[in-house]
Amino acid sequence: DTEVTQTPKHLVMGMTNKKSLKCEQHMGHRAMYWYKQKAKKPPELMFVYSYEKLSINESVPSRFSPECPNSSLLNLHLHALQPEDSALYLCASNLDGMKPDTQYFGPGTRLTVL
Amino acid sequence: AQSVAQPEDQVNVAEGNPLTVKCTYSVSGNPYLFWYVQYPNRGLQFLLKYITGDNLVKGSYGFEAEFNKSQTSFHLKKPSALVSDSALYFCAVRDGNRDDKIIFGKGTRLHILP
Numbered sequence: 001d002t003e004v005t006q007t008p009k010h011l012v013m014g015m016t017n018k019k020s021l022k023c024e025q026h027m028g029h030r031a032m033y034w035y036k037q038k039a040k041k042p043p044e045l046m047f048v049y050s051y052e053k054l055s056i057n058e059s060v061p062s063r064f065s066p067e068c069p070n071s072s073l074l075n076l077h078l079h080a081l082q083p084e085d086s087a088l089y090l091c092a093s094n095l096d097g098m099k100p101d102t103q104y105f106g107p108g109t110r111l112t113v114l
Numbered sequence: 115a116q117s118v119a120q121p122e123d124q125v126n127v128a129e130g131n132p133l134t135v136k137c138t139y140s141v142s143g144n145p146y147l148f149w150y151v152q153y154p155n156r157g158l159q160f161l162l163k164y165i166t167g168d169n170l171v172k173g174s175y176g177f178e179a180e181f182n183k184s185q186t187s188f189h190l191k192k193p194s195a196l197v198s199d200s201a202l203y204f205c206a207v208r209d210g211n212r213d214d215k216i217i218f219g220k221g222t223r224l225h226i227l228p
Contacts, residue, residue, distance in 0.1 A: 004157075031214050042204055042218035043158065050214055090157055097214035100146040100165065105157035 003027075004106035006091050012112045015081060021109045023074040023091030029104075031055075031097025032074040034066060035090040037108070043090055049074060050097035081113045116141045118207045120219035127195045128227050135190040135222050137205035146208035147188040148216060149179055153201045161203075164188060175199070195226045 004025045013019050023032065031050045035043035048056035049068040063085075065077040074091055088110055092103040118139045127133040139145055146165050150158040162173025169181045179190045188205060203222050209215040 006157075040202070040221070040223075042221055045215060048214050055214060056212070088155075092158075094214075100208040100213045100216075102148065102160050102163055103216065104160060105150075107157045108155075110155070 004091055004093055004104050006089075006106035006109050008109060009107070010110045010112075012114065013078065013081065014114050015083075017081075018077070018079045020078065021076040021089055021091075021111075023076075023106055024072055025093045025104070025106075026072055027093065027095075027104070028071075029093035029095050030071060031094050032068065033092040033094075033103065034074070034076050035092065036085075037088045037090055039088075047076075048097065055097065078111075081111075083113050086111055086113045116207060116210045116217050118205050118217055118219040120203075120205055120222045122222050123220075124223045124225060126225045126227060129197055130194055133192050133195045133199070133224065133226070135203050135205075135224060137188045137190065137219060138186050139188060139205075139207045140186065141207055142210040145181075145183075145186075145188075147179075147181065148206040149173065149177070149188075149190050150204045150206065150218075151201045152204065152221075158204065161190070197226045197228050200224055200226045 007022045034046040037043045046060045047066040052068045063080045067075040088108045090108045091106040094101045094103045148163045149161040164181045172178045205219040206216045
């Protein structure tokens with residue numbers, strides 16, 4: 001089973017709200033990723049967790065805060081977002097972030113910031 | 115610097131005809147190459163990858179890709195296109211400096227005409 005799940009599917013929030021995105025995989029993968037994707041553009045890497053430790057932060061603004069509570073879960077906490085943060089947020093995982101391998105993507109959360 | 119180029123924004127093919135979606139790359143070290151497909155409002159689905167071995171790689175849904183080291187290309191092909199193949203296709207390459215990171219091309223929209 002190569003499934004990555006993400007909740008919620010859609011999220012609308014105001015600029016003063018605090019919300020969280022959730023990602024889960026049960027494939028035993030040890031690397032998990034957050035990407036941001038604008039319409040008709042490629043995904044942009046935001047964060048990488050490898051063995052539950054943050055290994056890459058692509059200079060993402062602090063209003064985005066990732067968290068990896070365990071090897072199966074990845075959260076993205078959102079606070080004081082801007083309208084330009086509206087996008088599809090994708091989670092992905094792969095077996096071992098120390099070797100090149102296939103990343104498996106979730107269906108994404110469509111975020112709208114008002 | 116690592117990079118991947120998809121020279122065509124859109125490719126139009128008649129149903130039943132062969133299709134090719136082009137990808138060229140520039141990497142230091144061994145190239146690890148991937149193709150993903152994205153249907154509207156969905157996450158990315160893995161199609162195939164080249165890590166090592168045979169230059170002709172077969173993947174999901176009847177797609178295949180040919181790794182050509184001398185031309186630094188990894189074109190995606192299918193012998194007979196289906197209308198359901200219409201989607202956004204991304205070529206990706208491992209970041210030569212980081213095994214846990216891949217770089218996406220800008221994407222090519224494939225439109226299969228019935």
